Amino acid sequence: MEKYQPSPQWINLFVFVKDPENKNLLARQYGPRGSFTFTSQSPGEHQICLHLESIRFALFYDGKLAIHLDMQLGEHTNDYTELAANDKLALLHLRIQQLVEQVEKIQKEQEYQRWREERFRQTSESTNQRVLWWFILQTFILVATGIWQMQHLKSFFKAKKLV
Secondary structure: OOOOOOOOOOEEEEEEEEOOOOOEEEEEEEOOOOOOOOOOOOOOOOEEEEEEEEOOOOOOOOOOOOOOOOOOOOOOOOOHHHHHHHHOOOHHHHHHHHHHHHHHHHHHHHHHHHHHHHHHHHHHHHHHHHHHHHHHHHHHHHHHHHHHHHHHHHHHHHHOOOO
């Protein structure tokens, strides 16, 4: 069994998170310990990059470092009791923080719904335009066919000397 060293104080951890559209959701530096959260409205594969950097020259450091990555997905992933204990927040401050996060989630959901509505509207307009052009083409073909049939019948009746 391998033994891991405790995180030395001269290690910095950089965290980068990108969404499926390659937009940065998070780019932050942490010390030897830390936690991070991010919210994304884009479905799909997200990229999380963890980068260790030494503050001092550590050529002869031979210890192995362990990184514990605990991922929680969904709306209720924040543990507000732990946040209150860690940050020593008053109950009112904690409730305000919860409300601010809920408002941010609602804003992001509204932005996502606006984006979906815009895409749906573009699709509808494109479909309506194609239907209009199809109608015009069908009308032209019907009129041309009618004119051709009348000309053909007229020449037929003239050839048979019925007119």
